[in-house]
Amino acid sequence: MELLIIRHGQSEADLLGVHEGRADFSLTELGEKQAKKMAAFVATQFPPDIILSSPLKRAKSTALTLQEEVGCVLIEDKDLMEFNNGVLAGLSREVAAIKYPLPPNGRPAHIPIENGESELEFRFRAERIFHKITNEYQEYKRVAIVSHGGLISQFLKAFLQQSNTSNFVYATGDTGIHLLEIKENVRVIRFLNNQAHLSYELVAPPTDTIPSIQKQ
Template identity: 70%
Template structure:
């Protein structure tokens, strides 16, 4: 079984210098172009049998563009949404640094942000959706998962059985990772592929 992890295209929040997270901004026009290039590339190189997606607008639109290109079924899961950043969602980064400064040494992993979730809760959510996908979609050869940078990073850590803190896996706009599960052997085929944006 192969898991094709795909980050959404550029969103309006990327241009506004705000905390995105659960703030539900749509794709920019550039983001739609990026998604179309990604979809064409995926159809030619790694066509999935099924698409799973976060329901947030930026991921939803990216997934719908992919579905139009591929023609397979699509399913949305709340567990694929980005980090629940609570009171910071949609707030300008400048205002957030004044109103809600990080505690000295950073926020402890077990303490949730106000009205949001903790790092540990976020990681557990990634673990939960990984196990659900591996169980519920095991009969598919390749499943595409359209999500967000933070969730994708935690998903890869969960896939590799790595700790939740101290490092991250970066993903650019419409970046693609390909993971493979062969019985109990886990393989990373490639990470953050963005060559489709060069065309």
Template identity: 50%
Template structure:
């Protein structure tokens, strides 16, 4: 089984310089162009049979555009939402400094979740998607933090590893489960963006 991990296109938060996380911003016009280009590449090179997507607007629109282009169903899943950064969501980077980040993995952001809770949420939904899958290739359209945690789960990395996989807007990663092994084909392919 192959799994495409796709990050949403540029959102309004990217140009407003605010903390996004659970803040529910729309795609920008540039983001929509990115998604159009992404959709054509995926349709041509590795079309999925089924798409799972976060319910947040930026990921949902990305997934729905991709699904329409390819002609495959999209299943929205709340558990694929980005990290719940609580009171920081939507605040400017300066304002957010009033709410310091927790020092330990088990501590929650105010009105949000801890890094351990986030990792476990993503591992749980990823396990459900993989074990319930009946398709040869699926896509998961989500967020940078979600994709990072899926890759950490795939690599079986401990929670305290400080590696970060840089995933750009509409970056595509392809992983695969075979009968014998787990394969990483590529991470963060953005070749479809050109001059966008």
């Protein structure tokens, strides 16, 4: 079973300097172009059999773009949503720092942010969706998962069986792609945060042909 994990494209929040999390911003024009390049690349190189997506706009729009290219089923799952940052969602970083300052030594992992979730709850949610996918979708050869940077980092920790207190962070750029494989109880990392598709130029295909990409 292969897990093709994809982060959404650039969102409006990236340009506004605000805390995003559960704030439901749309993709920017650049983000939409990034999603199209990702979809063309994935469709030709790693076409999935099914797509699972966070329902937040930036992820769902990216997933729909991929679905248009590959034509498979798309299923939304709330467990793939980004960290629930409660009262910080949509706030500018300057305002948030004044209204909701972090404790001197940071927020303890078991304490949730107001109206949100704790770091431990976030990690356990990633564990839950990892086990759900690997059990309920194991009949599919390749499953695409379209989500968010924070959730993807936690998902990778679950895949790598790292402890709840692990301080590793796995960065994912706009439409970055990770390819993981589970085979006979062996967990294999094929590649992480591949953004090669962003250096390609989309080429409009002739009528009734498969979309292609051409390197600049």
